Amino acid sequence: MSDPGIIIRFxxxxxxxxxxxxxxxxxxxxxxAPEDVKAxxxxxxxxxxxxxxxxLAVHEFWRRSTEDGDxxxxxxPARFTTTLPRSPLSYDGAIVKLRWCVRVRVFLRRGxxxxxxxxxxxxxxxxxxx
Amino acid sequence: MxxxxxxxxxxxxxxxxxxxxxxSAGEALFFAVFLLLGCGVGTAxxxxxxxxxxxxxxxxxxxxxxVIDRRISEKQGDSxxxxxxxxxxxxxxxxxxxxxxxxxxxxxxxxxxxxxxAILDRFTVYxxxxxxxYPCWYDPEDPRKVVLVRGFSWWIWLVFIIPAxxxxxxxxxxxxxxxxxGKSAERRxxxxxxxxxxDPFKTNGQAQRDFPGVPAGGEITNSPGTKLQFRLxxxxxxxxxxxxxxxxxxxxxxxxxVFVVVVVRGHLDGEPNWFLTLFMIPFVxxxxxxxxxxxxxxxxxxxxxxxxxxxxxxPLHPGEQCRLLVCQSGRLDVNSLTVLLVCEEEATYRQGTNxxxxxxxxxxxxxxxxxxxxxxxxxxxxxxxxxxxxxxxxHSFKSDHNEIGWTLLVQGDVAGWPDYQRAFPIIxxxxxGKGDA
Numbered sequence: 001m002s003d004p005g006i007i008i009r010f011x012x013x014x015x016x017x018x019x020x021x022x023x024x025x026x027x028x029x030x031x032x033a034p035e036d037v038k039a040x041x042x043x044x045x046x047x048x049x050x051x052x053x054x055x056l057a058v059h060e061f062w063r064r065s066t067e068d069g070d071x072x073x074x075x076x077p078a079r080f081t082t083t084l085p086r087s088p089l090s091y092d093g094a095i096v097k098l099r100w101c102v103r104v105r106v107f108l109r110r111g112x113x114x115x116x117x118x119x120x121x122x123x124x125x126x127x128x129x130x
Numbered sequence: 131m132x133x134x135x136x137x138x139x140x141x142x143x144x145x146x147x148x149x150x151x152x153x154s155a156g157e158a159l160f161f162a163v164f165l166l167l168g169c170g171v172g173t174a175x176x177x178x179x180x181x182x183x184x185x186x187x188x189x190x191x192x193x194x195x196x197v198i199d200r201r202i203s204e205k206q207g208d209s210x211x212x213x214x215x216x217x218x219x220x221x222x223x224x225x226x227x228x229x230x231x232x233x234x235x236x237x238x239x240x241x242x243x244x245x246x247x248a249i250l251d252r253f254t255v256y257x258x259x260x261x262x263x264y265p266c267w268y269d270p271e272d273p274r275k276v277v278l279v280r281g282f283s284w285w286i287w288l289v290f291i292i293p294a295x296x297x298x299x300x301x302x303x304x305x306x307x308x309x310x311x312g313k314s315a316e317r318r319x320x321x322x323x324x325x326x327x328x329d330p331f332k333t334n335g336q337a338q339r340d341f342p343g344v345p346a347g348g349e350i351t352n353s354p355g356t357k358l359q360f361r362l363x364x365x366x367x368x369x370x371x372x373x374x375x376x377x378x379x380x381x382x383x384x385x386x387x388v389f390v391v392v393v394v395r396g397h398l399d400g401e402p403n404w405f406l407t408l409f410m411i412p413f414v415x416x417x418x419x420x421x422x423x424x425x426x427x428x429x430x431x432x433x434x435x436x437x438x439x440x441x442x443x444x445p446l447h448p449g450e451q452c453r454l455l456v457c458q459s460g461r462l463d464v465n466s467l468t469v470l471l472v473c474e475e476e477a478t479y480r481q482g483t484n485x486x487x488x489x490x491x492x493x494x495x496x497x498x499x500x501x502x503x504x505x506x507x508x509x510x511x512x513x514x515x516x517x518x519x520x521x522x523x524x525h526s527f528k529s530d531h532n533e534i535g536w537t538l539l540v541q542g543d544v545a546g547w548p549d550y551q552r553a554f555p556i557i558x559x560x561x562x563g564k565g566d567a
Binding site: 019041043045046048050051052053054055056057058059061063085086087088089091093094095096098103105111113123124125126128 | 151314315316317319320323340341342343344475476477478479480488490492522523524525527529530531532533534559560
């Protein structure tokens, strides 16, 4: 059996979105036995990269946990949908970069975690050269 | 054991190695030790100092006694001799006689012999001519415990600051660890976001909810202009800049001057210390530089009059135009006055135990430039222009460690005066989806 992983797909294979637009898609857990999954967290979030310490903020967050009585079927894709906010927009600066992504984190038995993420652009701010 | 804790772990993009569970357990243990230490010491202090004092004041029974002897006891402490008042008394309760050495409930040694002597002088050893018996208070549960003075010592409460700080650090740390335990960064961010959205103090306002990550900039629009809608606030007032420069200059040169005096005296006495002389040269040069900087700031603040900027609209948006009015007061022969629109990125990061901030200018555009003109006292220079925000401009952004800030910079080149620069922050909001993608 191969290593556990997560596949994330955006509807229409979109990669660039406008603020106010709907981002939707699905994620699928790969090579994960249903009885091994304790909880699944899916987030639409932005984070910073570059010279400074990382900042992160979630726009949308969903959590399903077997401890809370949720049924998690890891063999079927799970859907997500959200309306994207007006800010902050994706940015490629000289020392500050701002990225948007959908991140899925799966908590397995015995304390293991599997994380998968897929980035997308919000807005069309040009890349800063320098 | 390794089944429960991963000793080592790696996460790309995060400067953390090692098991998160083990790290959290270590944190919890560290703070638990603090909490227990604070609680233990606090309880011991309460039982040892506060409770006996309270009992003396509220439970001890008033009685009378005879003073048999009085003396000052001495003990060697770390910082010299310590003293204590010892009064030997006799008293009788229910037909049983007691003989005790006492004064107050603490029975502590302290410095200062004179005040102890003054206390001692208030008591006279019993004789037929001596004044009547002295009041004393005894413990009804154990009559051998007796004092000659009551009251509360304020310093006891002061000492409680130490265990209290341990309790606060320990409890705060445990709450923090509990909040982070087993929670992903995203889940913590979601909890923090929900807390922010409640906004009990109304500090973020509607702007933060409508445009997350964009500063609200309420302080920019709270001052009306005389000709245009808003008068922009200056980022650092020239007065504060002078004050700051003066403080740094005084502190540095005050310390350096002590060593300079030693060096100069050595040379005058014919016993020069060449090592110290050479060692001090760079420090003296920095001191001179600080004096020059202070004089420059002082001249700019006093000689160059106030600069004001007024704007017809705020916040701004990419591709938008608005009117700008610059006003320069004073009595100046100006070589050039330039207004620039500048965008700077600012990143804060930890390097070891230090926190560093780096800024990088990513956009600079001249909005207005006037050359060779005169500003007369009472007749300020005024110029109006159009400010065009670049269509692809990134909006203002601020998070804990990263910031993208837009500023209108006024640079002045004045004949006979140092050049000056004054900054006026502005907020640029995103185009609300109109120009995106």
